[in-house]
Amino acid sequence: MLERHELEAFLTLSEELHFGRTAESLRVTTGRISQTIKKLERQVGAPLFERTSRNVRLTALGQQLCDTLRPAYEQIGAGLEQAAIAARGITGTLGVGFSSLWSGDLVVQAADLFRVRHPDCAVHIQEVLLGDPLGPLRSGKVDLQLTALPIDEPDIALGPVIFSEPRALMVPDVHPFAQRETISLEDLADATLLPMAGIIPDYWLDHHYPRRTPSGRNIPHGPPITYWQEVLSHVSFGQGVSVVAARGARYYTRPGVVFVPFSDAPPIEYGLLWRAGEDTARVRTFIQIIREIHPPVRRSGRP
Template sequence: MGGLELRELECFLVLAEELHFGRAGERLYVSQSRVSQLLRALEGRVGGRLVERTSRRVRLTPLGEGFLARLGPAYEALAAAVEETRAAASGVAGTLRVGFVGAAGAGLSRALRAFHAAHPACVAEVAEIPFADPFGAVREGAVDVAVVPLPVAEPDLVVGPVFSRHRQTVALPVRHPLAGHAVVPAAELAGLPLVRPAGPAPAYWRAAQAPSDVPGPEVTTLQEGVALVAAGRGALVLCGPTAGQLRRDDVVFVPVEGLPDSVLGLVRHRDGDNGRVRAFARAVRECA
């Protein structure tokens, strides 16, 4: 490789794209004469002219065209290797496992896209976790972080950041007396049998998901809950974006007036902090 300079290669690639010494210099933050110097040095190394320049235009020579075809992919691979190594050095490499309750909404999708763009050496995998056990997967190490409806008051879990707030809705059978209303007052929910999470979810969390004194059916997943609503077994409270992803012809989703907004939070185990988790938390914060 005989003292090959990456700056010369970068200059050639930019000039091949712009076909204009002035614009190439602007992109490289150097003068036009510096672009010419770098090009001449590179041509000296390869032993031939790569670019033809006249008073009217700039174009690649046949040698330059062939060099560009080989150099472009090699330079991209080199840049990717540097970026992946940088990510590995900062701890943002490998696999990040992200759990979610109910549906992977737009906020989570935006955060995942931003995370992948910033950390290509780390693969984020997603998995639905049970409505009945929102914290178990984090505690067992099945996921590194989980997107869970608040409140979360577990001493072994850390919450944050939070996603945007959304209005609550109630899922009702299409023939329910309240199904045709524009909104349902929160007071009306107190008299409805609301679907609630079964299993090990703590009492305060279960109460927040089903604010009613009337016993309703217990389910493991939100899909089960919507199916029971369609069968006329009860109603189900859930946030607007989740409702949008669970829609079906035999269920109506009506906004609820008077309930606190639904808030999703990113949850991890207190002992589960690492570079991948911190980087994903930054992506959530930036996309919120």
């Protein structure tokens, strides 16, 4: 019989792939985690992790066990959370923001289900402008938002990566790139990239609008633009190009604009944010509903 602490140790280690971080997460010693995993491996009869001085990774058997146990573990946790919510009652108002139209689709879908389950709680939905991605959250206009990452701020809590989207380059239809099936990050050195302007963290801008290619070539930047509709206009009139989620081709149909997928760029990840220390019952419930509708994706090798 698998005990709860063994299950938690195994699943947490399968996420962290690091004994120290696992111990810190579960608030036990590293030795305790090591002993628990060894005991579990003896019970199974085979190694579940491959350990070296540099890294830890799941064996094929360990991955199989993880994939089998995790859904049941999360279902139990969700059931307990739903029971606790039902006991407390969910009332008041919840503000939810989104930073892209495809994020908004998921937020609206989750809000509809939230209202059915918790009719005494109102949900207000609003778009969060790319020029001020954290302003509404910090000001309290929204309590939770689904937005493009990365976000690394001390006053903002980051939840799971809910989904990711392949990147594309939005170019004028007269641009040489428009005739190609794919482009690479190196190709950005031969175009003028149009970045966003506003109250935006530098690391976010560097991630989405890099200044150098992977080989170190300079990427020309045009004047920063405040509103997304302006980006569409600038691109259509041949004043530059812009990085965007490939799905944008279905949402931003416009004459004179072509979306060309990247062959080597990492996907754009979208995750949930809320104010640190303010994960209220309303926030946790809405997050759980989003996870039901769209289970979180694996990020950097972690579930």
